[in-house]
Amino acid sequence: MSRKILRDPLIHFxxxxxxxxxxxxxxxxxxxxxxxxLVVDTREIARQSDLFTIENxxxxxxxxxxxxxxxxxEEEVLARDAQALGLDQDDTVVRRRLAQKMRLLxxxxxxxxxxxxxxxxxxxxxxxxxxxxxxxxxxHVFFSDDRRDDAKADAAAADLSDWSRVGDPFIIARQLGxxxxxxxxxxxxxxxxxxxxxxxxxxxxxxxxxxxxIHRLRVIDVDPMIEPGFADxxxxxxxxxxxxxxxxxxxxxxxxxxxxxxxxVEE
Numbered sequence: 628m629s630r631k632i633l634r635d636p637l638i639h640f641x642x643x644x645x646x647x648x649x650x651x652x653x654x655x656x657x658x659x660x661x662x663x664x665l666v667v668d669t670r671e672i673a674r675q676s677d678l679f680t681i682e683n684x685x686x687x688x689x690x691x692x693x694x695x696x697x698x699x700x701e702e703e704v705l706a707r708d709a710q711a712l713g714l715d716q717d718d719t720v721v722r723r724r725l726a727q728k729m730r731l732l733x734x735x736x737x738x739x740x741x742x743x744x745x746x747x748x749x750x751x752x753x754x755x756x757x758x759x760x761x762x763x764x765x766x767h768v769f770f771s772d773d774r775r776d777d778a779k780a781d782a783a784a785a786d787l788s789d790w791s792r793v794g795d796p797f798i799i800a801r802q803l804g805x806x807x808x809x810x811x812x813x814x815x816x817x818x819x820x821x822x823x824x825x826x827x828x829x830x831x832x833x834x835x836x837x838x839x840x841i842h843r844l845r846v847i848d849v850d851p852m853i854e855p856g857f858a859d860x861x862x863x864x865x866x867x868x869x870x871x872x873x874x875x876x877x878x879x880x881x882x883x884x885x886x887x888x889x890x891x892v893e894e
Contacts, residue, residue, distance in 0.1 A: 764804035
């Protein structure tokens, strides 16, 4: 009987709780008065007030600020007691949060601006990323497989002279765009996109299938591809260069810190 009780998960939980309480009592007995001092200085109060202002779009009232300070004190006390009991050890969430803070420290530093030559060279290597692809405005008529015995045959035989009155109801608008080929393929599938970007303007396509059913489509406008010059996209290029530099610096920071350790992976 006693062995069965000892195997009970509830008993394990109660024993763990009792041990945790006892450990806290021992720690509380030996801690000094200085360890129990918690100073909420004016800088911390200002920081808490600024956080409230950012989140709510206004400064806190005196009563709200008092509540913020009380909440901060409670959180700080619980965090200190948890750390003293070792509750932060081997905790994946805590470890990831600390690592994230280290990365944020790296991001906080100033990135020196590149020279114009450096920026232009960086752009030249990534010029394709700044090309604006051809975009088309497309009209289509939908024929539902669920509503028809042979949607493809009905689509092929349809008179589209009054196209807006032909076909079946569709969950999305009958006119798309202007959109590029990637967007069309994401929303309507490869066959629809191929037809949309192969069809000459103002000509109705043959029936084409999408994940929704059968369509007839036509292109009513084409915005040609634009290859902008460096001057046209300089601001965007500079912003992308800065972001790339921040990522590179953060990666190097991690590698430098890892290099200070003898890392042993046991098999």
